[in-house]
Amino acid sequence: MIRVVVADDHPIVRGGIVALLSAADDMTVVAEASDGLEAVRLAAEHAPDVVLMDLRMPGLDGDEATARILAATPNVRVVILTTYESDASILTAIEAGASGYLLKAAPQEEILAGVRSVARGEVALAPSIAAMLVQRVARPAVTLSPRETEVLALVAQGSSNPSIAAALFVSEATVKTHLLHVFEKLGVNDRTRAVTRAMELGLLGR
């Protein structure tokens, strides 16, 4: 019997997940959480086999909750179940130690099979996530340095190079250098496209 804690901030979605798992002969839902912090607390309290958790929740997101759950209860395995998110957020969850990443758009049988795999100690990835990881290994992702990200975020707010320089207590030449590095990394030629491209890649918040 696979013991599961379910965490999702949408009650109607959580209801659907609980109903699906409860109908399976080999699973039982031992607790339900509506945010990341509650998921961490219930995992510690119930020591389930699997925490099945959304990624985007109020307060504490699923990736941070994953890290905390695994730090506190290393025998628990975490499966992320979410709508498609950016490559960057998927990778953050996997780097945090999630053993599975499943999509809500998947057929119900695929979600059940994923939970079972993870309970057996395997890794379960939705096919599109697996494909993304394969591609990522073949061609490592673009990353921006913290400073580059900081400068680009100010660009996205409409700041000019001189005003960014003033805000960050550096010279315009420094701002410009950071931006040129960003353009190189993202393969773009101007600030506006850099912003939209970074958003597409999940490197800049929306």
Added chain:
Amino acid sequence: MIRVVVADDHPIVRGGIVALLSAADDMTVVAEASDGLEAVRLAAEHAPDVVLMDLRMPGLDGDEATARILAATPNVRVVILTTYESDASILTAIEAGASGYLLKAAPQEEILAGVRSVARGEVALAPSIAAMLVQRVARPAVTLSPRETEVLALVAQGSSNPSIAAALFVSEATVKTHLLHVFEKLGVNDRTRAVTRAMELGLLGR
């Protein structure tokens, strides 16, 4: 007995919705659709009291499906049930004739109450949607002309004014004039902020 067609492309979410409605004494789910086209077909076939439908679905989105359902079966009422979307997409659904707009994050009782209101001929709005509509009436939304939108989309792709002018077979002065109008309307001072602001407002696709 309120007869409902449920439309959502995520099987696990649809399962949660169906479970919730089926557990209510006064509701029965007469059919389930996994996309907008199927919702239109099932509404015509079953003539339910209410179609409870997601907004963002493959093939045909909920707003277009709403318009088609109402054109073909005017006695059916449509309730949109979705995660939060942009103000613009909410308005499009309401303009298409949806009688309700509910959020998946809502408590289950609120979703049931919303469906009952709509079945009675009333309008059901999630509180945050109602608040947005009130604000919208008090302060009408920004809109961009088709040409302004076209120019701004090219800006978002990193095109310079000269290249936009060439692409659209107009002069640079025309491009610049459109952009200046966009800046005025959006209350911004530069192209980059215009793009991000328009995305925030749902005026430019992501």
Added chain:
DNA sequence: TGACGCATCAACCGATCGGTTGATGCCAGT
């Protein structure tokens, strides 16, 4: 008819941007 929104266009000017060509220094890893 007049007003408004939209689309189109021009010229001038200062500010900003992007590219280029360097440079220094710090830190971490091999």
Added chain:
DNA sequence: ACTGGCATCAACCGATCGGTTGATGCGTCA
């Protein structure tokens, strides 16, 4: 010690951008 990434900085220059000040013409609506 060396290398690479990151952060910082400068000067010059041409291209682009944004603001300003106009203008015309079309279609729609009251």
